Amino acid sequence: MEPLLIGSGSKHRPELTDLAIEMVAQSADFRRSLPVCLLSSHATLLQALDTGAVWSLARGLARHVDEYKSHLAACDETRRNDLDGRGNLSEENLAAFTELFLTICLDQVKLMAGLMQPDRLRTRILTWANEEVRLNKLPAQANTILEALLYRSQLQRGDVAALGDTGERQARRIVSALNDQSVVTSESTRASLFLALPATLVPRWMPRLFPEKTRGMEG
Numbered sequence: 001m002e003p004l005l006i007g008s009g010s011k012h013r014p015e016l017t018d019l020a021i022e023m024v025a026q027s028a029d030f031r032r033s034l035p036v037c038l039l040s041s042h043a044t045l046l047q048a049l050d051t052g053a054v055w056s057l058a059r060g061l062a063r064h065v066d067e068y069k070s071h072l073a074a075c076d077e078t079r080r081n082d083l084d085g086r087g088n089l090s091e092e093n094l095a096a097f098t099e100l101f102l103t104i105c106l107d108q109v110k111l112m113a114g115l116m117q118p119d120r121l122r123t124r125i126l127t128w129a130n131e132e133v134r135l136n137k138l139p140a141q142a143n144t145i146l147e148a149l150l151y152r153s154q155l156q157r158g159d160v161a162a163l164g165d166t167g168e169r170q171a172r173r174i175v176s177a178l179n180d181q182s183v184v185t186s187e188s189t190r191a192s193l194f195l196a197l198p199a200t201l202v203p204r205w206m207p208r209l210f211p212e213k214t215r216g217m218e219g
Contacts, residue, residue, distance in 0.1 A: 034061065035072065045105075055112055060104040068104070071097040115208045122150055124205050138181065139174045141166060146183065149195040156192055 034042065042057045049055055061068055074093040085091025129143035141164030148163050149155050155163075161171035175193065178184040182198035202209055 034058065038068075038072075041101075055108055057105060057108065060108040060111075063107075064100070064104055068097075068100060071100050116206050117208060121205065122147065125150065128201065128204050132181070138177050139164075139170070141170075142174050142178055145174055145178065145193075146195070149184065149193065154192045154194050157186075157190065160193075 038057075038061065042061075045055075045057050071093070075089065075097050077090045077093055078088060079085050079090045080092070085094075125146055126143050129138060129146050132138040133140055133142060144164055145155070145160055148159075157171075157175065160175055161168050164171060164174055166174075175184065178193075183196055183201070184193045185196040186193050197205060
């Protein structure tokens with residue numbers, strides 16, 4: 001899924017843009033404060049997982065600053081006895097830090113899973129699509145295309161007609177309607193389609209993603 005999109009006509013766009021810039025700046029400041037070993041791990045995991053920064057090791061570390069700093073400092077202590085590794089430094093402390101590191105990673109997975117509720121996402125998106133079809137705001141086959149995007153991540157434009165069991169002209173109409181609703185995006189008029197998350201649909205698709213007080217920011 002592509003990043004959350006804020007409509008160009010939204011009255012909340014300036015406020016949300018300022019908030020996003022502030023949060024990016026704070027995140028950048030925190031990342032710069034991380035030791036090289038953790039900054040490298042953060043960058044490697046972001047690249048490998050390709051989650052669009054939805055999952056973030058840096059956010060997890062920020063929630064456990066004192067704890068991770070204490071464990072990391074302990075890794076420089078000399079070993080206690082012959083059972084504490086074979087090198088000069090404590091293997092036991094390194095193992096404790098590694099356990100904390102993995103715990104933080106899992107904590108972030110659980111946190112975002114709880115907020116995004118991916119097991120319910122398909123139902124919410126298709127329920128919304130079916131409602132739009134009944135209101136004649138989307139063509140009848142649009143829900144099929146959205147479901148395909150959920151499972152495939154991206155969709156070739158040439159596949160839309162076959163999936164919707166329709167002709168090329170109707171396929172273009174389906175894509176155009178989904179694009180008008182800002183629920184699909186692409187780099188060009190011929191490029192592959194991706195599922196997008198417009199800000200106006202956050203309360204419907206991912207109701208727990210943002211605090212209750214921000215849900216009024218629609219339109």
